[in-house]
Amino acid sequence: MAIALSQIFKSSTDQAFRGLTNILEKAKDHAETTGTPEEAFLNNRLFPDMHDMKWQVQMITEFAVRGAARMTGIAPDDLPNLPMEGDSFDALIARIDDCAKTFAKADNDLIDSNKDLQISMPIGPGKTMDISGQNYVLNFFLPNLFFHVTTAYNLLRMQGVAVGKKDYMGM
Secondary structure (H helix, E strand, C coil), X not given: CCXXXXXXXXXXXXXXXXXXXXXXXXXXXXXXXXXXXXXXXXXXXXXXCCCCHHHHHHHHHHHHHHHHHHHCCCCHHHCCXXXXXXXXXXXXXXXXXXXXXXXXXXXXXXXXXXCCCEEXXXXXXXXXXXXXXXXXXXXXXXXXXXXXXXXHHHHHHCCCCCCCHHHHCCC
């Protein structure tokens, strides 16, 4: 039995959103328990040329909503743009919840029928990459999604937040 592209796309993203919510909730509790301002966690970076913690969450959520739009055939000029907002754990958790609901509404039949859709992806100033819908999901979307969830996890873990694999996995 073959697995549908929409199943991979949606279940993996849902799991990533659950894991991200788990680690943010633990970070919020840790900040409250230790008296550490949330900004200390949200503005932290792994390296000076990398984006901060809150950007990781903002980017993941926008990326998912735009990815669902791409896979349902929305034209590049009509893709949704989410403002890069959320300066607290509560705001970021609410953003994840809102984006997860939007993502879940993406039509499975459209996603599955668009596996051969040619998607032109911007990959830098003046550069694009043309990729099929299936390759977009499997080779671009999912690796990027988990890269940024892992980065968020690592940022919190390195600051002493007691998160583990089960939290990351959305369990």
